[in-house]
Amino acid sequence: MQTTTPQFKENARTALANPQLQQALTKMKVGFVERRAQARAALPEFDALRDQARDIKNHTLEHLDLYLERFEEKVTAAGGHVHWARNAEEARRQVIEICRGVEAKSVTKGKSMISEEIALNGALEEAGFEVVETDLGEYIIQLRKEHPSHIIAPAIHVLKEQVAEDFRAHHIQFDKARPLTEPRQLIAEARQVLRQKYLDSDVGITGANFLIAETGTSVIVTNEGNGDLTQTLPKVHVVIASLEKVVPTLDDASAILRVLARSATGQEFSAYTTFSTGPRRPDDPDGPEQYHVILLDNGRSGMLGTEYQDMLRCIRCGACMNHCPVYGAVGGHAYGWVYPGPMGAVLTPSFIGVDQGGHLPNASTFCGRCAEVCPMRIPLPKMMRHYRAKEYEEGLAPPAMRFGLDLWGFVATKPRLYRLATRIAMGLLGRLGRKRGRFARLPLAEGWTRHRDFPAPEGSTFQDQWDAMGGAR
C-alpha cells in the first residue's frame, strides 16, 4: 500500500476539518471505551489473563522457528499447504498462483489486515479476478475505494447516510425508492448482494487471528459469520497470516481469546470463532478441497531480538487506538499506512522505515493510555520513544528541534548560566505580561499561541526568591 505517512500533519489537518469524520469519531470514542471497561469490570481475573497472554506470546516468540515448523508439519499432515513469503511481493504471487491453479474467476475475502499490508486486492484485480470483500465494513470501503481507518471497524469513519448513498450508487438492481435509513435495511441489502457472491466464489481468502502449532489450525473471529461462508463454500481456502500469529496450543489460543474480544469490542467472545484444519476430509459434510496458508514475514523477523520485539505480541484488537486521544482526534487515515493509532506508531516505522514512518512515534503525548489497556501489555510509548531516539541518532530529527535541544541541553547542564538566562528571560516576560497575565501572541511560540493564550510568568524565579528569603540549600 502506498504511504502518506510523511504527510501526517497535512493529513491530520484535513481530518480535523472533516465534519463527517469528526462526528463518527465522537461516537467511536465513547462506545468502544465504555464497553471494554464494562467487560473488564465483569471479569475479576482480566488482568491476570493479560499476564498469561503476554507470557504465552513471549514464550512463542523466543521459540518462533520451532512453532512455525511444527505448524507447517501439522498443516501438511492434515492435507494442507504452507507457503513461506518473505515479503509482500512473494505473498501476492503465491496467492495469484493458487487462484490461477484452479482457474478461478471470483475471489471472496474475509477481513484481513495482512491483505491490506500486501495490497492484495489491487494485485488480484490486475491479474483478472473479481474480488469481493464480505465483511460489511470492508465491503463498504471497497465500494468507496478507500482503505480501512480502523483495524476492527474498517468503515468507522463512514456515517450510515453515506453508506446509503454508496449502496444506491452501486446496487442499481434494486428499486430506487427503497428505504435505506435504518442500519438493518443496509445490512439486509448487503447480505442479499453478498449471498450470491459466496455461492459464485472459487477461492475464499481469510486472515487468521491465531495459528495453532500443535494442530495446524487457523482461527478467525468475526461477528458477521462472513468468514465462515468465505472459507467453507469455495473450492479453495487461502489463509494469509503473519509469522507472529502462531501460538503453541489450543489452550494458548483459548487463553488469549478471553482477552481479545473484551479488549476490542467489549464482547465476552466474538459471535463466531472458527477453527480450520486442512481441507475437507472424506466424511466432512462441507469444506474446501484445498487449504493453503501463506506465512508472511515482511519485516517481522527483523524485529526479533530488538527493542521492538514486544510489538510482535500484538493481537490487533484495536484497544490502543480506541483509547488514543490522537487517533480520536484525527482518525485512522491520517496515519497514512495500514495500521493506525499507537500500534501503527510502532509497526509503521518497523515495516516501512523510520524515514517514512517517523512522524507517527512523534505524534504522541505519551499519555500512556494505550499501554494501560493493551491486553498483551505491550509498552507502546516506550517503543515510540525508542524510535524517537533512533531518529535523533540517525540525524533524521528536524534541524530546528535539534538546535533547540542542543541549546536547552547546554544551558540546563550549567546551573549558574541557567539561573542567569532564566532570570533575564522571565524578568522580561513577567514585565511584558503583568498587565494581562498572559500573551495572545509571542515570538517563537506561534505553535502554542495560534490556538491558546500563553500564561505569563510571575517575573522572578523560584530559585531567586528562595535565595532572597534565605531558604535552605
Next chain:
Amino acid sequence: MTDPSSSFSHADGAPDTSDAAPTVGLFVTCLVDLFRPRIGFAAVKLLEAAGCRVVAPRAQTCCGQPAYNSGDNGHSRRIAAQVIDAFEGVDYLVAPSGSCAGMIRAHYPELFEDDPAMHLRASALASRSYELVSFLTDVRDMPLAAIEARFDGAVTYHDSCSGLRELEIKQQPRRLLSAVEGVRLSELPSAEICCGFGGAFCVKYPDVSNKMVEEKAADIVATGADALLAGDLGCLMNMAGKLKRQGAPTRVYHVAEVLAGMADGPGIGEADIGEAEEDAAPAPADT
C-alpha cells in the same frame, strides 16, 4: 542537609518511620521555577506542615524529560546525572509534578541501563523520589487536620497522565482536597484523558493538540466548576491558555496552591490585580 548515610536507610523506598523530621529536597521543576514559583512555595508549606525539613538543592534546572522524549539520550543522561548528584544527600526528592517525578522514578534507571554504577545511583534516587501529593499521603500519611485551607467554590480535577499512569496518583489529591473548607469537587468525566499538552507535542503537532485541549476545555466548562485543578503545571498552562482564549470564566490553579491555602491570588494566566472583568473577553495581542 542530613548525613548522606541516612539516605541509605531509605534506598528501598520505604517510608521514613523515624521521629526525626526527614529532609526533603524540593525538585522545583523548571516550569514552576520559571513561571509560577508560588506553587513551589505552596509545596514547601505543605511539606513543612507534614513534618519535613525542606531544602532546595542549588544545582537543579530541569529533569531532562524534554530531551528524553525527543530521543536525545545524551543530554538526558547528563541532566539526570546532575539531578542525581544534587539530590544524593536528601532523604527524599519531592516534585510538585507527576510528570517530572515520573521521569525520575520510572525513567532515570532506564537511562543508565548500560552503566552499572550510575544505574545503582539512579535507582536509589528513583526509589526515594515522589510527586508532592502522593508523598504527603502515601509516605507521610499527612493527617487531614494538618491541611489548613479554605477555597469557596466548586472545583474540578484533571488527572495528569504521568501522575495517573506512572505513579498511580488518583485518590490522593481528592483525599487531601476533602479537608479544604468550602470546596466542592465536581468530577470531570474526561479526567483521565490527556489534555493535549505532551511537552513538545503541543508545538510539534499544534492542530492535533488543539483538538484535544478544545475538547478538554469544553468538558471543564460543562462541569460548571469555578476552578480547574491538577498536579502538573504543563497541563495547567495548556488548559488555562485554552480556557482564557475562549473567554471561559474558569480559574486555574495547581492543587498545591489550594491545599496550602495560597489560591487567593490570580489563577494561571490571570493578571495580578483587578482583572476579573477583562478576563471575560479574549485577550488581544500583548506584543
